[in-house]
Amino acid sequence: MKKVKTYFKDNLGIIAAFLVLCIFLSVNPETRSSFFTTKNLFNVLRQISTNLYLACGMTMVIILGGIDLSVGSIIALSGCIAAGCVSRYNMPIAVAILIGLLVGLAVGMFNGLVISKTTIPPFIVTLATMNIAKGFAYVYTGGSPVRVVTKEWQFIGAGYIGPFPTPVVILILVLIITAILMNKTKLGRHMYAVGGNQQAAEFSGINVAKVKFCIHAFSGLMAGLAGIVLASRMYSGQPTAGDGAEMDAIAAVVVGGTSMAGGSGKIGGTIIGGLIIGVLNNGLNLLNVNSFWQYVVKGVVILLAVFLDYIRNKKTK
């Protein structure tokens, strides 16, 4: 009970922003009939799923004091390779999914290895792997989408489990796993410690390199998952998929109240952050806002949401 209360208190600004957004879309005559329907809401959830997979990894990376720019490109690479496994080599879908996940994990592990063994900033390392992964996606596909005609392939991205869209079910699992990792394990505590004060963490006997490695690997794995789900939804692996996805993930994390300075942040905030961005995208489409203007509105809302919490924090200090 106390935890629920502090959750609302900590995230008051963004929860308010989110509710205002939802209420507006529910009462506005233009969107009243279309927004608050099961179909649309599931649609929104399906759309934000991939962003939130990334945001789960990104939250942890940012708490660590770093950043992972490579996730967007991992989406393209893992999606293309997984799609290729099915359509080009006729592998079973389960194997293809596994390979896609491993591709993401491998890139993440590579990031983690370089970041933990050197002092090269994560920004630079992941900027490099972002280009490398994107490049490999183009090389593998020759620049055109890898189409998948196998019907079962669509299950993971466009299918349903009971009444729920598959990506949403996966999302719930991913959120539970991330919440456990962050709050219930030693790795989670060590992550907050390393992000908060790396030197102190070394004095505490924390294996800093291992923590960095594990968390970057997790972020890569999440991106691999997002790549497969997206490729499934689009019936094809596309080398252009996930372009700019890292920025949406970072936006969800930051709107969710995680400090870019590292050391603090909660997955609960990131969820709201992801929801705000998702509902906003959906609302703007329902309102038929020109897609060029959508960027402007999105930017302003991100700034406003963060600004609200900034003012609140300033007051309490």
Place this chain on the structure above:
Amino acid sequence: MSGNVLLQMKNIHKQFPGVYALKDINFELRAGEVHALLGENGAGKSTLIKVLGGIYEADQGEILIEGQKVEIHDVLSAQRNGIAIIHQELVLVPHMTVAENIFLGREKKKGTFVNQDKMVEEAQRLLDTYQMNIEADMLIKDLTIAQQQMVEIVKAISFQSKILVMDEPTSSISDKEVAFLFETMRTLTKKGVGIIYISHKMSELEEICDRVTVMRDGTYVGTETVKETNKDKLIAMMVGRELENYYIRDYQKATEVLLKCENISDGNMARGASFELRKGEIIGFAGLVGAGRSEVMKCLFGLTKKYTGKIYLEGREVKITSPVQAMKAGIALVPEDRKLEGIYKVQSVKFNSTIEVLNRFIHGIFVDEVEEGKITQKYIDMMDTKTPNMDQLIGNLSGGNQQKVMIGRWLATDPKVLILDEPTRGVDVKAKSEIYAIMNELVKGGMSIIMISSELPEIINMSDRVYVMAGGKVQGCLSHEEVSQERIMHMAAI
């Protein structure tokens, strides 16, 4: 050598939401005097200085400079009124030259461009006036802390400042550098500059200060002439009562050897240090900054990957290559720099208390929160840490209470050997005394403590034996009966 009244702060009040930070403070500084500002952490010294420096604005009260009422709203107006503050944490730009730093924000120009040559020339002239052995075109990051302080002083002088505030300038420089700093301060006061000097070190007062003003809990307690007062009286003024037993220590018969170190070297600062520690004793490590004391302890705690030499624990040789191994062997180290190496500022007291002992309450993915709370509470009680609750962010506690949380964190590992590196640095008088009492209790309970400290009175009064280090080696060992400041300094200076 005190002249006219330079600065008067009259009836200063300052309130923060929920706290009365300054209540009716009066302060006076004469030209050519060094006036110490004394008080525990949280007494309001920094707030008063920030009011003077224009960082905060007072709610009530007035500031007079040479009898004229002045308005100080911001840093710039403070500078214009001849006030310069040298903060404890130096605020120079590391990748710029000395000259650029001195003239930062008011660069000498030739047309639209910065006139580098003229700046270097003028800066050098200033540096030479005070016989500071610093080149004006050196980068700040290549200077020692003491040299950087000198640059700050020169910068202040270049503003034609008449009022100089120094916030704990000696906390991180060696004794030799302190001597030079004091020399420079005397040169300045001869020219009529008034210096406000904040320090926790009582011993420095006699040496450099003319008068001392004591503050407590945001109120003005009194002003004394240094020559006519004494340490006990000042401590009583600060604490509000006489501290009868400031150093608490019951000496007991030392028993068997617990830890023996032979020829510990790290290939750099530690160059073959040997010593031994018996069960239930406190050994002190004295020496100048750079003597290699912390470095030896880092070897002992597994923070230095490659060390040479032998470590025997309870008679058996142990090889320690990581802090985890050190903790398993029963060694704990409370690091020297609390802010840099100790606390996780944005985390709670609870997080900070239990980070070493997660194994005791995190099993796989199950967190035993009751146990976590119990462990935290145990050490809050044991250390008598003042915190509203255990979810409070540690960054919001005072230095003394942060240090108590740190010591508690390491005690939670149940060490046999507790290494305390500068355990009372930046800690107020009352908390210091409490920490001494806890150390005394711990060794009575059979623990052994190694204490590194740069405060000689602390070393002398708390240690069973004192090892003196210089040049990375142990120069000698003095028993509790033999030890004196003179003997330590004699061994430490080689």
